[in-house]
Amino acid sequence: MNNPDEIFQNAIVAHRSGDLDTAGRLYRQVLAAAPENSGALRNLATLLASNGSMDEAVDLYRKALLQIPNDLAVLTNLGLILQQQGNNDEAGTLYNRALEIDPNQANVRIAVADMHLMAGEANVAADHYRHAIEIGASESRIHANYAAALLALDNIEKALGEALTAVKIDKQNADAWNILGRIQLENGDIEQAVPSFQAAIQLRPDWYAPRLDLGVALQRSGNLSDAILTFENARKLNPDDLETGKALAAAQIALGQSDAADMVLDQLEKIHPNDGELLFHRAISRRANGNLEESVRLFRLAIAKGLNAPEAYNNLAVSLFDLNKLDEACVAAKKALEIDPDFSSAYNTLGNWASETGDLEGARDWYLKASDIDPEFAAAISNAAYVTRLQGHLSESIKLYKKALDVDPQLAEAWSGLGLTYQQDNRFSEALAAFDKGLESQPDNWELLNNKAISYQATGHIDESLATYKSALDSKPDNPEIYYNLGNLLLSLKRVDESIAMFNTALRLRPNYNAVFSYLAHALMQQCNWLNLEAAIERIVQNIAEEVKSGQIISTSPFSMLSLPVPAEYRLLSSKQLAAQTAQELEHQRKSIKFQYKPKGKKLKIGYVSPDFRQHSLGLTFLDLLMAHDHEEFEFYGYGIFSNDPDLVTDQFRRVFDHFRDLTPCSHEDAARVINEDGINVLIDLAGYTKGSRLQIFSLLPAPVQVHYLGYGHSLGADFIPWLITDHDVIPDDIAAHCSEQLVYLPDSFLATSHHEISKEEVFRSDYGLPEEAFVLANFNGLYKIDPKAFGVWMRFLRRTPDAVLWLQHGTQGAEQNILKEAQARGVTPDRIIFTKHIPHTSHLARLRLADIALDAYYHSGGVTTTDAIWAGLPILTVAGPTPSAQTGVSVLKAARLPELITYSLDEYERRLHHLSDNRNELVAIRDKMISTRDDVPLFDSARLARHLEQGYKMMWDQYEAGIPPEGFDIPALP
Template sequence: MNPDQLFHSAVNAHRNGRLPEAETLYRQLLSLKPSHADALHLLGVLCHQTRRHQEATSFIERALALIPNNADFHNNLGLALQACGQLDQAVSHFNQGLAISPRDTDLLANLASAYHVAGQLPEAIASYRKILHLNPRDQDAIAALPHALQALGIQQQQRGAYAAAEKTYAEAVTLQPQDAALHYNLGNAQRELGKAAEAAASYHRSIELSPHDADSHNNLGNVLRELGQLEQAMVCYQRALALDPLLYHAKVHLVHQKQHACDWQNIEEDIAQIREWVATAPQVQISPFAFLAMPGTTAAEQQQCAENWTRQRYAKLMQEPALLGPTAARKVDTGTQLRIGYLSADFRLHPLASLITEMLELHDRDKVEVYAYSYAVDDHTPARQRIEQAVDHFIDIRPLSIHEAAQQIHADHIDILVDLTGYTQGSRTGILALRPAPIQVSWLGFPGTMGAPFIDYILSDAFITPAAQASYYTEQLALLPTTYQPNDRQRPIANTPSRNTCGLPEDAFVFCCFNQSFKIVPQVFASWMRILQATPQSILWLLECNASARKNLQQAAQEQGIDPARLIFAPRVPMDQHLARHALADLFLDTAPYNAHTTASDALWMGLPLITCSGDTFASRVAGSLLQVAGLHELITFDPAHYETLAISIAQDQALLNRYRERLQATRDSKLFDTARFTQALEALYLRLQKAPAHQLT
């Protein structure tokens, strides 16, 4: 049989699936004609089909040596190389084939697949798009492109590039509108960008397509909560738990929202279960912020919760090489400015602004250069604009990925990076996990330990974090000489309204508490009701946080023998009006174990005495710190009985109340609200931290 007949017979057997016969014939032909390029190529293809990929590459490479410009040879060699795990070489040959035959959709599809496997998703997506440009009806490309886009979106989201992820998912959704997972992931990216309404619409669509997905119900609950739709959010968490009883974080969300709603049914049992998870199930995702507010939790448990959360969320980032490597902290000599970077999700109209803005303005520019790294949505308010003007460099890192943001901070040679957000809403703690600065500090945003080895210090004071509590903080304690909380004395205050305007009786003693409703726990409310019982001419003035809380608190009052009409709810108003109405109250009753923080400063700034009950955790000692600096030590209590007795005695003794008001007024412009003095102390503390022995970067 001559070579042409052998080749024809081999190809015929190959096409008809008689592979052993075809291989025998190819080898016979090559023994007669070793330079038969087509036989070498097809024998290589046959070896690839029978999973002898390394042998396949050898035959096809010999064919290519004979005919270098054959696109099919490059294509099939690429497939064999990919099967051997040699992705870079495979991509090279697919591209060489396309240089010869640029409209070959098989080559493009194989190139896209190789890129996808190699994790080069933008290149894979570009290849799929080229296929669809050449053939808009190519079903394989139509199916593959959304999957590649989804993989890219997930990759972008893991890097914290949420704007890019949103764009990627949105394109995927247009191509595959019936894919529930795409809508779910789009919602996740939108939520990270603060687009709660858009995220809710994406989660709703995901649930329409996949109604039994517990995660979609949970995440819809998260954005409905952010939109103020508390009842609907709790329904979502309940549905999520009905679908997956082991979705622990949905249970944590539900309990925290029940606290916002002051729905205390089974609350003690629920919290006991969550505390058990913290102790025994470190893999369970329990929000450290939600855990802070749960009554009964100890400082040790809060530390464990934060450490669990840090390991779950940031273990991979912590394993990446530190951006600084072995570089030591910058040497700062006399006359050299310290570069302080403030990192926050709350550079906007937010309680944080009422604490830090004047302090930022008063920083001594001979000593410090101030950078603000913002990932807050620009709300275009005067509060945002004032912060932008208060710093030397205002950098909006919201469009950046976590790595890009960390690289920006590192490139700016920041000496001390101060995280003002912590584990609160919108947190991008991953930036700090990458170690962009030699010294990293937690301050103001999160009232507790972050349980993170990449946070070196927590700024506090000796009252909030006494030395005996130091072991409950993974950070070193960096103590300010007075209180840890600064204040902005430049905030506008409206004219004082009348009691009648605010719905308050003219002749009543007005107890008030303007804390958020989640801080009102059953034990505190019971104390309040006993105080009202003992002072019949009094009312309790509360901030109206949500309709559910109002209804549940009124019902709880009635159950404890107090007329619900004695609870009066203050609607939310602009901050200048809110500050002004403090003058109508007589005594502020604080909450525990989560105190008034900024709210306490508001009250004391407006001359309103406050009674607190301090505990053992950071969040439970902030109001006590403020009172101590204000010279009102007597208003700090340490048990509910003393708290109640003190409140009743003040309500029954107008002269005593007047003395407290006078003392508060006398100290108002001294230590507590001396922002210039506070800023000087803060700068001195920063300098001490910078000169301390270098930290072992991890």
């Protein structure tokens, strides 16, 4: 069989039957005999292309075109191969020749459209897809690609229709579902976009693109947890993808997971070391953590690495603004506008700048410019309304707030501003309606709740106002001892009369022995011997003033000053002097050791140092806090420095700490070495200037971050402990100005508490000598905390209220006798004062219910005794006295959501006591409230306190790790 035509026909038969080897051999025989046989050239090229032999196929197609230049199949097939090989120019030429021959070749139109779509030429691609569909192309893929081209052209409506058609034709087309989700996401229809992306993922589980888009959709919907999980799954499929990593880090930052975000950014920076956008995200993270200086540095570094974007400059401006660097912020925001004159966020930032500098009219113009560019920028409109209100244009302000709320009905700041404007206009009903509307979407918004309570109060709705204030506080609560002599020893042994004799003897032998006076005062208070107390206190203040004036060391210890009416600047100076003395003791060791610090490992290592990890009020309450700590994310070390033998409570601490060291027998230097070798990142002193403390250890700087918390609670004046954890009530602003530390403010009370067991035994007043029908006042603090001023209030109350008695904790015989003498001197008979002995704690808590109200003293409020009363449901009335020790009650009651029991002067204190006695149903209501809410208030939420402290530790560590000097901050409140 030598006839080429006959061989060609047999080749076609073999080709059609799938015998490709035979067909290929026969085609080659034909071409050997007739090299210009166009059919054999074309068919063999097609066969070779199907087998992947593209180069030979291209060669044969080219030869075929010399014979049949207008053959549509050759033109199209050669174009497809060349397009796959990246030769788009020649492929395009071939496609155009084919379309000149027959404009209605759908497959050619589709090939041309695909090529232009891949090249980013969406307009050309869209025309060809449209034409192909018009002439009959109906595959799902064609409609999906057409939708993609239309989306690129911002023709959302048309694109949505094509995508819906694509999925209708083939519900198994993952590409169609993905493009549909992208269109829905672009159109703001997130609820529809999410299932579309999920369908694409289900059809193609190994495709990372829809996972990235799904994560974006979830992030925009506020579902950050699921968004993070989705991004993480996408990264498993494409670990080095830059955009997925950035999206994951952004979501983690938004959810407060800065450490996790840093890990992602670290990984990406190894692959993309010069990507400024990674630094941009890290800067956002630092700002979210309150580390503004570091965020500024990182924004600037991102810009230096080429991120010449308006977002970078505007975010730099925002951080500078928050740092009160207003001129620099203005320059950065204007730089953003140089890059993009229509960048609305920069105009909003300039509005903030103008408002802060007092240019309200300019601020309004900037805000309105932002909303002109972006009519959907509700926050800018609300900001314009705010400055308009400050200008006194209430009607215009109301209009602007309503305009902002038309754009974003859930914008809490706009509802709050609208309500405040109504308030300012004396339109309280409308104000309440505005606040309520905002609370529909954000029921825990403290600002809305606070403003609502103000409106209630203004309209006489007192109960509603109190309840609303409580709700607001639930959401966001707003918040100085070492002498050595025989007298001091006797005092510590509670041999108070003997100690007083010793102090008096010392002063008789040396009248200017200033150090004695504070101990004498304390001893007099222990014995409730008030005859010479006021003179002793006056002498202490006089001595301190003279010592300061002459540049001497203050003889009164910082601890003693805490409960004395001494100017705050004297307390700080005394603390600084004592701290300097402490550091000086080990200055040589500190200089010679120069500890090196280990880097942070997987967990942040936290060390607590205390003499009170034992049967002690601080130890018992701190134990609950320690158990509530997150031992998965942090590693906790306990360092005991005992002055008494460890006990059963110490054994509990050994079990709860991840590691426990008894440093009692160690020298200061050896103790510091143990801590340093443990690699502690954050070291916390829990004793301050209280008994048993060893600040010398801290003066050696064994850890990079050193903090004081809880045990002393006020400024130590120590350079080696630059941080102090407190709350805004224990150290208000006027006291903060006299603290050497950078203050870390907890959002609730600084005090740790415990859920102590309350005995279920039935208790009766007769068991404790209390009259059954009496109105019982109680104070279970040590008698030394009672002062003449508070006692005077109590005695006046007893004289006015015949059925009332005062129930006090047992003291020394001399103290009890002095109390009764003072009562008689104030017209109250001894039978009206009843002393009670110490009993087991569970029984003590049970007997608290026998009292009607507990009372704090003026100079020294209770701590654990106060929390005991609240836990047992006993209302306790406090007064914010003139000393630091008098502020604890305010802090505790605020954290217990009991502001109605806080007073701010003795007059108010006395009036409030009489009011509650005259309206005893209020006390019953308060008691019921305390019992019903005690499990929910921050005061007894050890887990909440633990989370706040942990966040504070991380924020302090972040500052250290970034090389930033300690800078105080408020720990963000948990919801």
